Amino acid sequence: MKKIYFSFLLMAISTLSQAASGATQLEGSFKVGPAIILISILVLFVLVGIVFRAKDTTDFYAAGRGISKVGSGMAIASNWMSAASFLGMAALMYGSGYHGLAYVVGWTGGYVLLLILMAGQIRKYGKYTAADFIGDRYYSQTLRAVGAIIAILISISYCVGQFGGIGLMFKWVMGIDYNWAVIIGGSVVLAYTLISGMLGVTKNMQIQYVIIIVSFLIPLFILTFKFDYFWLLPQIGYGSVVSDIVSGIPLSESNQLLNSLGHDFAIVPAPEFAMPWDPATGKTFFQWMAIAFSLMIGTAGLPHVIQRFYVVPKARDARWSVVWGLFFICILYWSAPAYAAFGKILSANPEVGQLAKDAIVVYTAQLGDVHPLIVGLLAAGGVSAAFSTVSGLLVAGASAFSHDLYVKVINPDASPKRQLLFARLGTVLMAMIVTVIALFKLALIGQLVAVAFSLAGCTIFPLFLLGIWWSESNKQGAIAGLIAGGAVSLISLTYFIAGKMGASWPLHEFVDYWLGAWYFAWLGAPLAIFTNIIVSKFTKETPIEIRKFLIEKVHS
Amino acid sequence: MDNSPDEYHISFFNPNTPQATANRNMVIWMASIWFIAIFGFQILLRVIQRPTPETAYITFQQVWKNVENGSANTEELQEFGQVTLSVLGKIAISPDHRFVLDNAISWTLYQLKDESSKADFAANIKQFEKIKANLKNISDPDYIKAKVALAAELSPMLKLSGLDVRSKILPLELSSENIEKMTEDTKNNLPGIMEKYLVHNQSILTDIRFLGFPFHYFYTAFFLLILFVGLCLLYCIKIDQLNAKLNIVD
Numbered sequence: 133m134k135k136i137y138f139s140f141l142l143m144a145i146s147t148l149s150q151a152a153s154g155a156t157q158l159e160g161s162f163k164v165g166p167a168i169i170l171i172s173i174l175v176l177f178v179l180v181g182i183v184f185r186a187k188d189t190t191d192f193y194a195a196g197r198g199i200s201k202v203g204s205g206m207a208i209a210s211n212w213m214s215a216a217s218f219l220g221m222a223a224l225m226y227g228s229g230y231h232g233l234a235y236v237v238g239w240t241g242g243y244v245l246l247l248i249l250m251a252g253q254i255r256k257y258g259k260y261t262a263a264d265f266i267g268d269r270y271y272s273q274t275l276r277a278v279g280a281i282i283a284i285l286i287s288i289s290y291c292v293g294q295f296g297g298i299g300l301m302f303k304w305v306m307g308i309d310y311n312w313a314v315i316i317g318g319s320v321v322l323a324y325t326l327i328s329g330m331l332g333v334t335k336n337m338q339i340q341y342v343i344i345i346v347s348f349l350i351p352l353f354i355l356t357f358k359f360d361y362f363w364l365l366p367q368i369g370y371g372s373v374v375s376d377i378v379s380g381i382p383l384s385e386s387n388q389l390l391n392s393l394g395h396d397f398a399i400v401p402a403p404e405f406a407m408p409w410d411p412a413t414g415k416t417f418f419q420w421m422a423i424a425f426s427l428m429i430g431t432a433g434l435p436h437v438i439q440r441f442y443v444v445p446k447a448r449d450a451r452w453s454v455v456w457g458l459f460f461i462c463i464l465y466w467s468a469p470a471y472a473a474f475g476k477i478l479s480a481n482p483e484v485g486q487l488a489k490d491a492i493v494v495y496t497a498q499l500g501d502v503h504p505l506i507v508g509l510l511a512a513g514g515v516s517a518a519f520s521t522v523s524g525l526l527v528a529g530a531s532a533f534s535h536d537l538y539v540k541v542i543n544p545d546a547s548p549k550r551q552l553l554f555a556r557l558g559t560v561l562m563a564m565i566v567t568v569i570a571l572f573k574l575a576l577i578g579q580l581v582a583v584a585f586s587l588a589g590c591t592i593f594p595l596f597l598l599g600i601w602w603s604e605s606n607k608q609g610a611i612a613g614l615i616a617g618g619a620v621s622l623i624s625l626t627y628f629i630a631g632k633m634g635a636s637w638p639l640h641e642f643v644d645y646w647l648g649a650w651y652f653a654w655l656g657a658p659l660a661i662f663t664n665i666i667v668s669k670f671t672k673e674t675p676i677e678i679r680k681f682l683i684e685k686v687h688s
Numbered sequence: 689m690d691n692s693p694d695e696y697h698i699s700f701f702n703p704n705t706p707q708a709t710a711n712r713n714m715v716i717w718m719a720s721i722w723f724i725a726i727f728g729f730q731i732l733l734r735v736i737q738r739p740t741p742e743t744a745y746i747t748f749q750q751v752w753k754n755v756e757n758g759s760a761n762t763e764e765l766q767e768f769g770q771v772t773l774s775v776l777g778k779i780a781i782s783p784d785h786r787f788v789l790d791n792a793i794s795w796t797l798y799q800l801k802d803e804s805s806k807a808d809f810a811a812n813i814k815q816f817e818k819i820k821a822n823l824k825n826i827s828d829p830d831y832i833k834a835k836v837a838l839a840a841e842l843s844p845m846l847k848l849s850g851l852d853v854r855s856k857i858l859p860l861e862l863s864s865e866n867i868e869k870m871t872e873d874t875k876n877n878l879p880g881i882m883e884k885y886l887v888h889n890q891s892i893l894t895d896i897r898f899l900g901f902p903f904h905y906f907y908t909a910f911f912l913l914i915l916f917v918g919l920c921l922l923y924c925i926k927i928d929q930l931n932a933k934l935n936i937v938d
Contacts, residue, residue, distance in 0.1 A: 227780065233908045237726060240916050244722050247920050248715045252927070362900070367910070371900030378902060383851045393826060398853040400777030401742060406905050407888040408733050412780060417734050421727060451927060455920045462913045469909050480779050482860045483826050601700040679696035687698055687708055688936070 162307045166508025170305055173343060173512050177519065178324050180336045203338055204444045205456020210337035211440060212239075212457065213344055213464050214290075214521035215297025215490075218514045220578030221465070222496075223489035225472035227576070229405040231415040232472065234423040235578055236465050238585075240458065241424065242431025247454040250432055253600045254441045255450035256686045261528070262435040262592055263536035269599040270610040271675060273541055278614065280536035282591045283435040284558075286584045287529035288566055290436070293580035294518040294525070295570035300491050301514045314570050317515070322563040325523040326556055340520040345463055347513025351497040351506055352467055355474050358500060359389055359397060370470035377476055378403045392501040395481040405476055419651065423582065426653035430585025433593030436521075436528035471496050490577045526559045533558030574632055575649075582650035583625070589653030590617035594660040600686065602665075603679040609668030617660030624652035710930050718919050725915055733904055737889040744774040745886035752882075755796075756875055762800065769796040769846040773854040775885045776861050785881045788874045790863040795870045797862070800845045806868075812838065813864045835859045 214220075217239065225232030259265045262283050267276025298321065299314035306313065352366040362369035380401035389397035404412035409420055431437065440457075441450040475492045478484075478499035487495050493514065497507045534555035539546050546554070574580060594613050598605035628649035630637055647655065695704075703709040748771045754760040755768045772793045775781065781789070794813065801809045816834050823831050838859035848855040896903040901910070931937070 229780075230905065230908070233905075236909060237912055240913050241722065241726055244718065244916050244919050248718050248923055368899055371898075371906060371910075374901055374905055375897060380853075383853050383856075396853070396856070398856075400774050400853055400857075402778050402780075403742065403888045403890070404778065404780065404885065406902050407890060407894055408730070408737065408904065410888055411883070412778070412885045412888075417730070421730060424726060424730075448928065448931075451924050455917070455924050458920055459917050462917055465913055466910060476779065480777065482776075482779075482857060601698070603696065603698040676696055679698070682698050683696055683704075688705065 163305055163504070163508065165505050166305045166511050169505070169508045170301075170512040170515060173516060174320060174324070174519075176339065177336050177516075178327060180339060182327055202453075202456050204440065204449065204453035206341040206460055207337035208437070208440050208453055208457030209460030209464075210341035210344060210517075210520040211436065211524040212461050212521070213341070213517050214581065215294045215514060215518035216578045216581035217461075217464055217468065218344065218348065218517035219297050219300070219490050219493055220293065220576060220581065221468040222471040222475065222493045223491075223576055224578045225469050226475050226492045227489050228413040228415050229410060230408045231410075231413050231420060232578075233469070234420045235427065235582070236469065238424040238427025239431065240462060240465055242428035243454055243458040243461075245428055246432040246437070247451060250438070250596055250600060251441055251450045251454050252447040253686050254438055254596070255444060255447040257600075258685075261531045261536055262438050262596075263532050264540070265438075265599065266592075266595050266610070267536070267540065269678065270595070270605075270607045271678060272607045272610075275607065275610055275614070276536055277541050279592070279595070280532040280541075282587070283532040283536070284529045284562065286435060286588050286592070287525040287532070288562060288569070289587060290434075290581055290584035291522055291525050291529075291562070291566040292569045292574070293577040293584075294522045295566050296573065296580065297490065297518045297577050298515055298522070299570060300488065301494070301511045301518070304491060304494060305508070305511055310573075311571050314567060317518075318563055318567040318570070321519050321522045322526070322560065324519065325526045325559055325563075336523070337520050340516045341460060343516045344513050344520070345460070347509045347516070348464055348467060348493075351500070351502045351510050352470055354502050354506065355497070355500045356470070358502075359474070360387065366470055367466040370473050373470070373473040373477070374406050377405045377473060378407075381477065390501075391478045391481075391484075391499040393481075393484060393499065395478075395483065397477060399477050399480045402476070405473075419645075419648065422648070422651035422654040426586045426589050426651040426657075427582060429593050429657050430582075430587075430589040430653055433588035433591070433596060434585070435532065435588070435592065436524045438592075438596070439528050439531070440524075468493075474500060526562055529562045530555040530558040533561070572632075579650050583628075586624070586649070586651060586653035586656065587621050590621045590656030590660055593653075593657055594664055598661065598664050598668075600682075602668075603674055603682050604668050605664055606668045606671060606674045608671040609664040609666075612667035613660040613664030616663040617656045620647065620652055620656030620659060623647060624649055624656075707930060707934050707936060711927070714923065714926055718923055722916075722919060725912060729904075729907060733889075733891065733893055736891040736893065738891060739887050740890035742774070742886045742888070744771045745882055747771050748882045748886070752879065755870075760799075765796050765800055766845070766847050769793055769800075770848065770854065771882070771886075772796065773846070773848075773857055773861070775882065777854055777857050778885055781885065785877075785884075786861075787863075788877050788881060790861050791866055791871055791874045792878060793858070793861055794863045794867045795874075797842055797845060798867045810864055810867050813862045813867065816859065816862065817864055838862070 221232065221235055221239075224235050254265070257265055257269075259268060261280075263276050263279035266279035267273060295314055295318050298317035299310050302308070302313035302317040303310050306316075308316075349366070353363055356366040356369040357363035361372050377399060378401065381398045383396055383398045386396045386398040391397065404410040409415055409417045440453070444450050444453055471493045475496035478496055479487055484499070494507060494511050497510050534551055538554045539551055591614060594617060595610055598609070598613075623643065624647040627637060627640060627643040627647070631640065631644065698704065698708070700712060700715075703712045747767050751760060751764040751768045754764050760768065772789055776786070776789050776793065798806060798809060816838060819831050819834050839855050842858055843850065843852070843855035846858070848858070893904045894902050898906045
């Protein structure tokens with residue numbers, strides 16, 4: 133019997149390896165090996181989702197509050213490491229060098245703010261969703277509803293980039309049209325989220341983290357080893373790759389190393405890759421600072437990130453889960469720039485042609501002649517990254533739709549069964565909207581995701597910051613601040629969409645530069661905070677019950 | 689705590705419990721370190737940076753005047769061609785700029801040809817363009833043969849050895865369009881393009897190497913992330929100690 137199993141295993145591996153040879157082309161036909169890996173991983177996710185599925189609303193929204201701090205840290209990391217981290221970050225650095233590091237810093241530095249300003253306090257406040265907090269703290273059903281709508285908008289905006297990443301990877305694996313790839317990939321992630329809910333999602337996120345990080349690191353070890361850099365720690369080893377790009381690699385020093393298309397591992401000097409705000413990239417010092425700042429405050433205002441602190445048992449666990457989460461995140465963020473650096477050299481020959489930047493991680497592994505099955509695993513890791521984030525986002529959006537809008541505002545007497553039904557309806561509706569927007573390919577994945585950060589930075593971040601730390605911030609101040617932050621967001625996004633549709637409005641260049649869609653929070657957030665403070669100062673005081681609760685429950 | 693309503697006020701800057709005071713101080717310290725480490729360093733980079741040209745740009749400035757007015761000698765044309773290829777070897781070039789640069793390199797080689805072989809040269813390039821247009825696979829033997837032949841013929845004209853990576857790029861950047869002249873568009877835009885791609889913001893922080901990295905790159909891409917994890921770790925430890933000291937249980 134054992135022999136039969138063994139023979140079957142050998143046959144399967146052999147078939148997989150042979151089939152995977154299709155992956156040697158950068159684009160093109162259906163790649164059986166990577167497809168099998170991808171499908172296996174997706175089936176695993178669905179099975180885990182079924183085993184740990186949500187049984188009631190508490191499970192669906194907050195995983196029964198039974199997740200450990202390390203587990204929650206892994207879930208935070210997996211939830212965070214989206215297609216934007218896995219695929220988009222390397223794409224940004226590949227396209228604009230040092231400028232892309234603003235995203236690396238922005239997407240990690242925000243966790244320090246989140247921890248020291250909010251994590252423990254959010255858990256102590258003890259709500260389910262961001263809108264819950266806003267509605268309670270600012271004693272307003274209207275603000276709760278607005279908060280829920282903003283949470284939904286942020287989730288949609290964030291998901292668009294993820295669906296783009298899923299589409300790119302499905303396209304690469306299946307060799308199908310991008311539009312079909314988005315529709316198929318979107319349907320799979322929707323089915324999985326509907327089956328599992330948050331509890332399944334949280335368990336899955338821990339598994340996804342392992343898959344994401346392993347699939348991301350293995351090709352990097354291989355690339356650094358193969359091209360003769362310090363491979364034991366590729367996150368350090370690629371430093372010499374960056375320096376080589378700056379000074380150039382002459383043919384005589386390329387050691388006859390070739391990419392998979394037969395081009396030498398050589399490059400003319402290209403300091404623009406590493407030098408700060410280099411004119412060749414078209415990016416400026418201001419944009420670097422604005423992006424880093426916007427992403428950091430956006431991090432502390434993202435509903436699906438904040439929501440993760442509700443699933444740990446205690447405030448202490450919420451704090452420690454940030455430390456673990458950030459550490460797990462950094463493992464990937466230390467590594468992503470290496471793909472951009474290798475990609476730069478391996479695709480330097482004009483014969484390689486223009487590559488889709490958002491798939492540069494996979495192309496780099498292909499050009500580095502990494503084994504097709506490992507490239508397949510890498511692509512599956514990219515899909516996992518997108519899946520883990522999308523499922524969290526869809527749950528956050530569905531929670532806002534069902535819990536904050538339907539139950540708290542429209543029908544407070546809704547039965548738990550009906551609540552769950554509305555949560556699932558909300559999930560379907562969001563997935564459909566996101567799919568349609570993703571088909572337009574509005575920008576790079578990382579940039580699309582950055583829009584969500586700026587939106588969160590202008591709206592939710594100020595409400596949480598002042599709501600936690602200043603009891604005098606009241607309903608009127610919150611509304612005024614929200615209007616100010618919302619107005620900046622609206623101006624920026626309206627100009628952005630108009631630009632994408634080919635319209636050119638007065639002050640278009642000015643708004644595009646100073647209020648770019650990926651970084652308008654640099655102005656919107658401080659303006660919202662300032663407005664909130666001023667209006668709160670001159671209007672009726674926050675009710676005593678809220679102030680008492682803040683002191684006795686949140687800050688004691 | 690007094691239970692009078694006026695006492696129920698909390699403000700980050702005016703804490704009213706020992707725990708809140710200690711927490712505020714810690715937050716201020718950490719936020720200051722965080723802010724200076726991120727933005728302070730970038731501001732420092734900005735302040736001390738100097739526009740630093742690549743060697744290729746200095747060469748360009750030396751030969752451009754003569755190239756532009758048509759009085760460049762063979763050596764100047766060769767240097768001009770090499771500089772143009774140095775930019776074309778960079779992969780982040782916009783299609784518009786590539787078009788200008790392709791015209792410049794093709795025209796340069798055309799100028800370096802004898803009068804008698806200019807027509808053949810233009811025909812060769814056209815032929816190669818035709819092969820490229822119909823190319824389905826870059827390992828196509830006809831394509832490789834034509835490419836290698838062009839590189840072998842043209843590289844010596846620019847004094848490029850076979851070991852120079854630019855000699856491999858050369859055939860791929862030739863364009864038969866307007867090969868007989870440097871267009872007005874090229875003349876007007878080339879200096880700006882050269883400056884854009886060949887002058888960089890450098891300083892001592894970008895020139896120093898640390899663990900193989902340019903220092904500023906290491907600092908931003910690697911060290912800052914360690915710092916963030918370290919700050920978070922430190923904060924959690926300190927808060928735990930504080931809570932233990934004040935007998936606070938979550």
